[in-house]
Amino acid sequence: MGTIALMLVLSSFPAAQIGTGNQDPNGSALQEMASELRQMRQSLGSLRTQVLALRVQVQEQRVAQAASRLEAIRSQLAQLEPEQAEVAKRINFLQDAIAKTQPPFTPAPNQARLNEAMVQSDQLVRKESQLRGQESDADTGLRKEQAMWADLSRQLADAEQTVAPAAAVRPQ
Secondary structure (H helix, E strand, C coil), X not given: CHHHHHHHHHHCCCHHHHCCCCCCXXXXXXXXXXXXXXXXXXXXXXXXXXXXXXXXXXXXXXXXXXXXXXXXXXXXXXXXXXXHHHHHXXXXXXXXXXXXXXXXXXXXXXXXXXHHHHHHHHHHHHHHXXXXXXXXXXXXXXXXXXXXXXHHHHHHHHXXXXXXXXXXXXXX
């Protein structure tokens, strides 16, 4: 990358200045080229830092989205718990009612309600299982996004440290 920048700098000077007959005894042309090269490096470093800062911002948004997704799943799981408890209570009540039914009464109406409650319980168990899988995937996704953010933040900090000393060394 430095070779390309040097070639660009050298190509911007007329051939007469670089030729053998017109050399500057004080080396001011060479000093000017070196100064321009330093400025170009500083500009490239600043641009890289800006790009990394933008990538960090985008990654922060991705982390926030992943965290929100995980929180939404956990909220659904939390809402499922009381519903499961209610269905379990209803199942116990209906089982007791069926066991206590004596002739001439028939347990058929309670048995139908018990069957419905058992189906609902099975559905809730399947839904919980599905949500647990989604929770695991969302947690893994969040950790991945956080790791990417940490890596980009480290790269940005390194780039800022590289650019800052170069800016402080500018010749007058």
